[in-house]
Amino acid sequence: MISLQVNGQQRSYDGDPSMPLLWYLRDELAMPGTKFGCGVGLCGACTVHVDGGAVRSCQTQMSEIQGHKITTIEGLDAEGNHPIQKAWRQAGVPQCGYCQAGQIMNAAALLDSNKNPSETQIAEAMAGNICRCGCYQRITAAIKAAATGA
Amino acid sequence: MTMTKMIPTPKFEPKFEIENVSRRRFIQGVTAVGGLVLAVRMLPSAAYAYETGAGHRAEMGTGSRTTLPLVVADEMEADWSRVRVVQAPGDEKKYGNQDTDGSRSTRHFIQPMRQCGAACRLMLATAAAKRWNVPVGEVEAMNHEVIHKASGKKLGYGELAADAAALPTPAIDKLTLKTEAAFRYIGKGTTPTVDVYNVTVGKATYGQDVIIPGMKFAVVARTPVLGGKLVSYDEAAAMKVAGVEKVIKIDGTPMPAKFAPLEGVAVVAKNTWAAMKGREALKPVWDDGPHKSYDSAAFRKEMSAAAAKSGTPVRSEGDADKALGTAAKVVTAEYYLPHLAHATMEPPAATANYANGKLEVWAPVQSPGGTRDDLAAKMKMKVEDVTVNVTLLGGGFGRKSKCDFAQEAAILSKAVGAPVKVVWTREDDIQHGFYHTVSVERIDAGMDAAGKVTAWRHRSVAPTILSTFAPGQTHEFPVELGMGLIDNPFDIPNMRMENPAAESHTRIGWYRSVSNIPHAFAIQSFVAEMAHAAGKDHREFLLTLIGKDRIVDPRKSVNVKDYWNYGDPWETYPIDTARLRRVVEIATKEAGWGRTMPAGHGLGLAVHRSFLSYIATVVEVAVDAKGNLTVPRVDTAIDAGYIANPDRVRSQMEGAAVFGMSLAKYGEISFKNGRVEQSNFHDYKMVRIDETPAVTHVHIVPADLSVPSSGVGEPAVPPFAPALCNAIFAATGKRIRNLPIADQLST
Numbered sequence: 001m002i003s004l005q006v007n008g009q010q011r012s013y014d015g016d017p018s019m020p021l022l023w024y025l026r027d028e029l030a031m032p033g034t035k036f037g038c039g040v041g042l043c044g045a046c047t048v049h050v051d052g053g054a055v056r057s058c059q060t061q062m063s064e065i066q067g068h069k070i071t072t073i074e075g076l077d078a079e080g081n082h083p084i085q086k087a088w089r090q091a092g093v094p095q096c097g098y099c100q101a102g103q104i105m106n107a108a109a110l111l112d113s114n115k116n117p118s119e120t121q122i123a124e125a126m127a128g129n130i131c132r133c134g135c136y137q138r139i140t141a142a143i144k145a146a147a148t149g150a
Numbered sequence: 151m152t153m154t155k156m157i158p159t160p161k162f163e164p165k166f167e168i169e170n171v172s173r174r175r176f177i178q179g180v181t182a183v184g185g186l187v188l189a190v191r192m193l194p195s196a197a198y199a200y201e202t203g204a205g206h207r208a209e210m211g212t213g214s215r216t217t218l219p220l221v222v223a224d225e226m227e228a229d230w231s232r233v234r235v236v237q238a239p240g241d242e243k244k245y246g247n248q249d250t251d252g253s254r255s256t257r258h259f260i261q262p263m264r265q266c267g268a269a270c271r272l273m274l275a276t277a278a279a280k281r282w283n284v285p286v287g288e289v290e291a292m293n294h295e296v297i298h299k300a301s302g303k304k305l306g307y308g309e310l311a312a313d314a315a316a317l318p319t320p321a322i323d324k325l326t327l328k329t330e331a332a333f334r335y336i337g338k339g340t341t342p343t344v345d346v347y348n349v350t351v352g353k354a355t356y357g358q359d360v361i362i363p364g365m366k367f368a369v370v371a372r373t374p375v376l377g378g379k380l381v382s383y384d385e386a387a388a389m390k391v392a393g394v395e396k397v398i399k400i401d402g403t404p405m406p407a408k409f410a411p412l413e414g415v416a417v418v419a420k421n422t423w424a425a426m427k428g429r430e431a432l433k434p435v436w437d438d439g440p441h442k443s444y445d446s447a448a449f450r451k452e453m454s455a456a457a458a459k460s461g462t463p464v465r466s467e468g469d470a471d472k473a474l475g476t477a478a479k480v481v482t483a484e485y486y487l488p489h490l491a492h493a494t495m496e497p498p499a500a501t502a503n504y505a506n507g508k509l510e511v512w513a514p515v516q517s518p519g520g521t522r523d524d525l526a527a528k529m530k531m532k533v534e535d536v537t538v539n540v541t542l543l544g545g546g547f548g549r550k551s552k553c554d555f556a557q558e559a560a561i562l563s564k565a566v567g568a569p570v571k572v573v574w575t576r577e578d579d580i581q582h583g584f585y586h587t588v589s590v591e592r593i594d595a596g597m598d599a600a601g602k603v604t605a606w607r608h609r610s611v612a613p614t615i616l617s618t619f620a621p622g623q624t625h626e627f628p629v630e631l632g633m634g635l636i637d638n639p640f641d642i643p644n645m646r647m648e649n650p651a652a653e654s655h656t657r658i659g660w661y662r663s664v665s666n667i668p669h670a671f672a673i674q675s676f677v678a679e680m681a682h683a684a685g686k687d688h689r690e691f692l693l694t695l696i697g698k699d700r701i702v703d704p705r706k707s708v709n710v711k712d713y714w715n716y717g718d719p720w721e722t723y724p725i726d727t728a729r730l731r732r733v734v735e736i737a738t739k740e741a742g743w744g745r746t747m748p749a750g751h752g753l754g755l756a757v758h759r760s761f762l763s764y765i766a767t768v769v770e771v772a773v774d775a776k777g778n779l780t781v782p783r784v785d786t787a788i789d790a791g792y793i794a795n796p797d798r799v800r801s802q803m804e805g806a807a808v809f810g811m812s813l814a815k816y817g818e819i820s821f822k823n824g825r826v827e828q829s830n831f832h833d834y835k836m837v838r839i840d841e842t843p844a845v846t847h848v849h850i851v852p853a854d855l856s857v858p859s860s861g862v863g864e865p866a867v868p869p870f871a872p873a874l875c876n877a878i879f880a881a882t883g884k885r886i887r888n889l890p891i892a893d894q895l896s897t
Contacts, residue, residue, distance in 0.1 A: 016392060019423045027367060027421035032359035033352020035544070036422075037495055038576040042831035045495060073352030080351035088350045089342060092797055095805055096211030097349035098356055098495040098544025123840040130831060132495045132545050133211045134808025135801070136842040 002066050006031075007075025017063035021055075022046045024062055025072060033073040033101050037130070044129030047102035048072050054109035056128075073101035076108060084108045087146035095133035103129045107143050116147045206238040206245040207255045208516050209345065210494075210546030211805075212863045213798030214255035216343040218263050221794060224335040225267025225328055226274070228307065229294035235344045240518025240538035249517040251551050251660070252716065253761035253861025256794050260859050264336075268325040270314070277313035278305050330855050339797035345542065356544045357514030358499040358573065365501060365569035368562050369425045370400060371432050372414035372582050375824035376656050377405050377439040383415050387431035393424025397432070398565045400558060405657075408619055409524055409552045411561065412582060418566055422573050438824055444655035446820040450486060450590065453611045453652060457484060457592035461609055461650025462625060465636040466708040468644035473605030477596025481683050485593075485672040486888040489819035490586035490661055491826075491834060496544020497579040502559035503569040504529075509536045513556040514543040521553040528557045529564065547662040552584050580834050581826040584659025585819055587612040591672030596644075601684035603695060605644040610635050612668060617654035624651040626665065632714035633760060634669030634868065636704050639725050641697025645707075656821065662809065666760040666868040671889065674756035674872035678879065688755055688876065689738050696757075699728035716762050722858050723762040729789050729851075730759055733766035736787035736849050741768035747881075750774060751782075754877025756869035761861025763790040764851075767807070767869040769843075771877035777895030779878065781811065781843040786866055789851035791859045796850060803848040803866050810870025812837040818890050 002013045006029065013024060020039075025031045025048070034057055037045030041059040048057045049071040076082050084107045094100045103126070110117060110125040117125065122143050131139070209215035219235045222228075238245045247258070271291045278296035279286040282303055289298050295306045335341055348354040373379070385397045395418050402413025417428035474480055500513035509529060515521045518538045526533040543550055555572055562570040574582075589612035596605035614630060616623035626635070626649050636647050661667075681691035702725040705713045715723060734757045743753060750773050757766040770783040786803045793799050816835035820827045828834040875886040878895065886894060 016423065016427075019421070023421055023423040026359075027423070030361050031352075032355070032361065035356075035495075036358055036497070036573070038831050040576070040830055040832075043495070043576075076351075080347065085350040089346050092342060092346065092801065094211075094343070094346055094349045095213075095801055096209075096495065096543060096545045097345060097354055098542075100349050101352045104350060127838045127840040130495065130836045130838060132493060132547075132809070132836060134805035134837075134842070136808060136839040137804050137846060138801070139839065 002062055004065050004067065005069040007071060013062055015062070017061065019062050020058050021048065021060040021062060021065060021070065022057040025057060031072060031074055035098055035101055037099065037102070042130070043099070044106060045099045045102040047105040047129065049105060049109060052109070052112060054106045073105055076105065082108055083146040083149070084111065084143070087142040091138045091142040091145065093135050093138040093142050095135055099129060099131045103131065103139055107139070107146070110143065111147055117143065206248050207259070208248070208250040208518065208540050208543055208546065210250065210516065210543035210550065212255070212802060213343055213795055214250065215345065216341065217256060217795040217798060218259050219344070220335045220341055221260055221263040222267040222270070224333055225264045226270035227291045227293060230335055230341060232294055237540050239540065240515075240522040242519035248519045249551070250546070251516050251548060253863040253865065254717070257718070257762065257859045257861060260792070260794055264327055265322060265325055268327050269320055272320050272325060273314040273317050274307055274310050276317055277310045281305065281310075281313065336794055337792070337796065339795050343798070355541050356496050357512065357541045358496050358544065360501040360512040360541060360571060362501055362503060362512070362569040365571055366395060366418045366566060367420070367422045367425050368416045368418045368570050368572045369422070369429050369575065370414040370416040370558060370572065370578070371429050371434050372412040372578065373402065373436055374581065375436065375438040376441045377402070378413060378436045379439065380413055380415060381435040381437050383432045383434040387433070388417050388428040391424060391428040391431055393420040394428035395419055396566055397428070398562060400561055406618055406620055409554045409557065410528065411554045411558045416558070416562055416572070418562060418570060425573070426575070441655045442824040444821045444824045446488065446588070446822070449588065449655070453588070453590040454484060456611045456650035456652065457590045457609045459650065461611070461648040463646060463709040464631050464649050465645065465647040465704060465710050470605045470607045470644040470646035473644035474594055474596045474607060477604055478599040479597045479683065480594060481597070481676070481680050482592070482594045483676055483679055483887060485591045485668070485675060487589050487591075487668045487671060488817070488889065489588045489656070490813055490817045491580050491583045491819050491828075492545070492547040492549035492661055493579065493834060493836065494543070494545030494547060494549055497574040497576055498550065498555040499571065499573050500556040500559040501569060501571040502556070502563040504560060504564040507535060509560055510539070511537065511556050511560060512539045512541055513553070513559070514541050514550050515553055515556060516543065516546045516548070516551040517553070520551075521556050524553050525557060525560050529560055548660040548664075549583060552659055576831065577829045580819070580828050580830060584618065584657045586661035586667070587615070587658050587665070589668040591668055593672055593676045595676070595680055597680070597684060601686055603640070603642050603680065606640065606642045607646045607648070608635065608638070608672070609648045609650060610669065611650050611652050612665070613652045613654035613658050615658050615660055618657050618659060624653055625649050628712040628714040630665040632716070633665035634673065634758060635665070636710055636713070637725060637759070638673065639702045639727050639730060639759065640695040642695070655824070663760065663864040663867040666758065666864070667813070667871070670756065670758040670760070670868035671872050674758065674869060675875055675887070678754070678876040679885065682879070689734065689743055692755065692757065693731060693734060696727050696731050696734070699731065701726055716861070718762060723860060725759060729764045730757060732851060733757060733764045733787040733789050736851065737766035737768045737785050740787070740847060740849050741770065741783070741785035743768065750881055752877045752880025752882070754873045754875065754880055756873035756876060758865070758869045760865040760868055763788060763860040763862065763865040765865050765869055767866070767873040769870070769873040769877045771874060771881050773878060773881045773895060775897065777897050779891070779895060780841065781874070784843045784846040785849065786846060787849040787851065788862070788866065789853070790862050790865075791857040792853050792855050793850060794859065799850060799862050800848045802862050804846045806866030807843050807846045807870055808837050810867050811843065811874065814871035814874050814889055814891055816890050816892065818892070
């Protein structure tokens with residue numbers, strides 16, 4: 001039996017320990033906010049926070065998360081008003097929107113570790129997240145706006 | 151683009167008839183206004199139902215699910231904050247053309263949506279006037295209420311909706327459209343998209359996200375070679391995997407098979423992970439069939455050989471062959487562009503529930519009406535017994551016009567007697583697509599002693615999309631030819647375009663911008679090559695080729711059959727060189743064309759008309775000593791006529807630069823032994839944030855409502871790659887004739 005917390009709620013799991021956290025969230029908990037993009041840790045669409053740090057949930061097996069605290073896009077902020085979420089809406093970042101949960105989770109973790117990242121630091125931190133629609137220019141702008149409160 | 155669109159289409163005529171469908175109880179009232187539902191009936195039997203605003207077009211990132219309802223809301227004087235957009239299911243009899251591609255949502259629907267909104271406004275005003283027993287001319291509908299100024303009476307739209315819904319729909323000539331100055335939303339670009347909140351909180355539902363009680367999860371092992379047949383597989387091994395419930399064979403259909411599923415074997419399980427593990431245990435053995443020798447390197451040689459010889463003429467003026475023979479200087483270049491996969495961030499997925507002789511599907515499809523028809527045919531059902539619910543699309547780019555994944559879900563749900571979600575993995579997506587064609591483009595041009603171009607001969611060799619639909623198709627058809635090849639606007643006395651034959655060995659499909667990508671890459675690269683050969687400035691040389699302001703009409707040339715103007719009337723959207731020239735002038739001026747560049751930097755230019763819009767792009771590139779390239783700046787000028795939502799136009803321009811850079815830098819799907827060699831984002835790469843253009847400046851040519859709106863979602867893609875490669879030449883002297891750039895700049 002694996003115990004974990006998801007968005008503050010205690011959960012237990014006794015299925016296949018090799019199942020990636022991604023599929024546990026999406027299929028077992030019916031929380032599809034965390035997206036499937038590549039399954040091999042190359043696109044970042046599945047990014048969640050494990051104990052506050054950005055992690056690729058498709059590359060995290062259930063056996064690895066015993067006792068850990070998971071935060072997904074659904075739990076990032078109760079009202080959906082994390083500064084990053086607000087900045088995303090203000091800048092009109094999303095086009096199709098599919099990668100944005102992962103982008104937002106990664107950006108939120110970046111701001112937790114670096115309150116005012118430079119453009120270079122943003123690019124380095126966000127390079128693991130692919131946006132096929134090409135919203136990068138607005139992603140950078142939104143992160144800067146969230147950091148500065150602009 | 152559906153087959154009906156691809157076959158020479160009846161001309162779009164802006165004749166509309168608005169029908170009050172709420173009186174026919176098509177849809178129950180679910181909006182703030184209650185039950186007033188208007189539909190615009192358009193040729194031949196198209197209706198657009200709006201519940202204040204119902205999105206009948208699929209949303210895949212362009213913003214059409216916001217922009218078109220916004221147009222209705224503005225004209226009906228609704229308060230946008232009280233408008234709810236309801237996505238229409240697939241039903242083209244009721245809602246009209248729902249096939250969301252071809253960059254035509256705004257160009258085809260801005261006018262009907264305005265009329266629909268104006269009709270709502272008039273009906274609400276009429277309802278209020280009746281209630282108050284005053285002439286309708288004395289009341290005014292504004293901002294979600296109707297006001298009688300003389301008495302000071304007011305009624306909200308919600309209070310009037312039921313009365314309004316009972317009224318006959320006014321005739322078009324009784325409608326008064328708002329003036330542009332009175333618009334509150336149209337043309338402003340200040341309204342957030344309807345889904346942006348849900349996207350940012352993880353509550354937006356895409357096809358991959360659909361959850362139906364009791365549903366099963368499936369993945370499918372598909373033939374790696376087109377037309378391959380299953381010989382054997384280890385069902386027992388798959389069934390041993392915990393959570394696997396059933397293994398089901400899916401029969402392929404002999405090619406050409408349109409969107410029919412590929413031959414495969416599905417593993418149905420309690421969750422996606424178990425289905426994936428079960429699939430790994432299947433160890434399928436295939437009989438590869440006739441396409442097992444498809445090899446991209448060998449095929450390229452075949453295409454190149456075809457391009458070296460004369461092919462079917464598709465446009466001729468003067469005598470290009472003769473003029474080439476007498477030219478003072480002849481420039482020749484051959485360009486190669488490989489297959490591309492759409493690689494939508496959301497891999498294809500669909501959920502189906504087949505029960506009691508009815509089929510309900512939830513899927514991210516660009517063409518829900520077409521999907522419904524294809525499902526009915528595949529499942530041998532009546533169309534009325536099939537419901538297709540459209541989810542949000544996590545990217546489309548043409549891939550999700552093809553509903554093979556929805557058909558798989560339907561087959562599996564019927565086989566297991568439960569709802570089934572079919573999940574495509576990224577590997578499935580990259581290896582079983584409907585690929586953008588592969589092409590060789592060869593251009594020979596002659597110049598006189600003064601550097602004036604006297605002859606132009608362009609041979610385009612590329613497998614055709616038609617081969618996915620019909621046997622024996624080896625030539626580009628009017629839709630492909632009309633995408634940049636025969637609509638070449640240059641002022642050259644002797645021109646000849648030819649299309650030698652090419653076989654297809656994989657499913658060829660349309661991909662954002664379609665044949666404009668190879669045609670524009672070749673033409674716009676070649677212009678820069680000619681300018682260099684003539685010792686002239688690229689911009690000046692290009693403007694000379696565009697020539698004096700005029701309308702260019704390829705239909706008047708020899709050998710042009712069934713000229714295709716993106717499905718719209720020539721008279722509304724002719725090829726106007728003044729507009730082409732203007733975007734070149736704007737983009738180059740804004741980019742500072744001619745400015746002194748630091749070492750290793752260069753500016754590159756390209757211009758292209760597609761989807762009836764005119765777009766010029768200037769790319770600034772920096773190439774370091776190791777050949778690494780960065781793009782400090784992009785300037786894109788767009789003339790797309792009247793712009794309904796400037797912010798979403800800007801976002802499309804910004805995104806197209808990234809999309810164009812991905813295909814230029816990395817895009818290649820190659821085949822070996824009939825199989826796709828790439829599989830995921832490690833070998834089919836996308837441009838990431840640390841290599842994206844640092845900034846794309848978008849310059850919109852202002853236009854009022856008198857200039858018809860044209861396409862936005864696709865036309866900025868084609869000019870990007872040639873502009874980038876022209877910039878690379880300016881920076882390094884290295885000419886890129888084969889895409890992708892990959893390691894060609896490495897030193």
